[in-house]
Amino acid sequence: MPTAMVTGATAGIGLSFAHKLAARGFDLVVVARDETRLDAVAAEVRSTHGVGVEVIPADLATDTARVEERLRGSAVDLLVNNAGYTLRKPFLANDIDDEERMLNVLVRAVLRLTHAALPGMIERGRGAVINVSSVAAWVPRGTYSAAKAWVTAFTEGLAPQLAGTGVQVMALAPGYTRTEFHERARMNMTSLPSWLWLDADSLVDSALRDLRRGRAVSVPGPVYKVAAATIPRLPRRLVTALGHRQLGKRRR
Template sequence: MPTALITGATSGIGAAFARRLAADGFDLVLVARDETRLAESAGRLKLRYGASAQTLAADLATEEGLARVESRLRDEVDLLVNNAGFGHPAAFPDVPIEDEVRMLKVHCEAVLRLTLAALPGMRERGRGAVINVASVAAFFTRGTYSASKAWVVNFSESAAAEIGNPRIRIMALCPGFVRTEFHQRALIDMSGMPGFMWLDADDVARTAMRDLALGKRVSVPGALYKAVVAVGKFVPRGLVGAVSARIGR
């Protein structure tokens, strides 16, 4: 059985990946901070899919948590899904510096270190894949969140090019607004966002796995967000930043 390790696996996109991969016959390693939710998630996956689901409680903003997951990735893991992440309720520069640094550790340092921990085994076996969950925000300018996600996209494309093995795939996944706990946890009021802007987490995971199989290095789920990203490439970045700031307020 192939093995997949998913960070941020107990809710939202991470939980959707767990369901999808369990249905596809993967053995799972679920990573999150909350041991209780991890155990509940593993139990549901075993009951519904008969899946083997190991749990690993780890805070990826800490050295101890990162080292624990790195160690597990040095065993045989065929697919790594770097999904853990969060948002800030306030805008730059009003976010406390310790919160900004924590975001960079989870969104950037963890993605870098966990990818590097998984790759030696994949290169030795001559196969494997990494999905780094970024965001459509990566293509626009809106504080540390969008900057960190832009790094994830650039890193993923660069790493895929450097590896140069078509059987080892590294892809950035860039969804738009997804119905998850993300905004609630960040205390961000999304009540005014129209329904057509929202994506379903299971649809996002399904699109990601399809695009990974197709060898894409960047996946943008949904026709609407594909159009948004395409148009954004032709709009001056200063104007994009101004519009993003107005939307954020």
């Protein structure tokens, strides 16, 4: 059986990836901070899909070493760098240590885990990395969107370096998705129209289709495909102003 590693696997997009990949016959290595929730997810996936599930509890803000070691050890055929979160307050209202912890998860962990995974994949002549970004990458709104812009650019820049190796990398850039992400950040999403929400399971199905098609960037949903194509063509001052306005409306 092939093996997939999913970070941030206890909820939302990461949990959907865990179930969808297990249903496709992947054994799993699941990574998250909360060991209790991680064990519960592992038990659920084993029971539902009959696959092997290895658990690595780790806070990727401070501890990537064990995860990197696992990636350099037994074969991992697919790495999904999904772990992430945002901060509710604007940059100057946050403690700088909190901003740095977020960057560690969104950027440093993606960098280090991708670097740990790829050599083995290249040696075996197969494998893939999905780095979960966001459509926020195209809208300047502070540290989170800057980090996601890095993830998208990093992944797109890496893709041609892997040509001919049998290994793929893809950035997944979803829009608003029904998960606990916004609730955790205490963001008020009640005014967001229903047509802007994505379903995590459908999003993951779309991402896996795009991976099979060899795409370097996957943007699920027609609304967000249009947004990703249009936003870079708009005046930057307009995009920045719209992003700032939307962010202000979501804070409680």
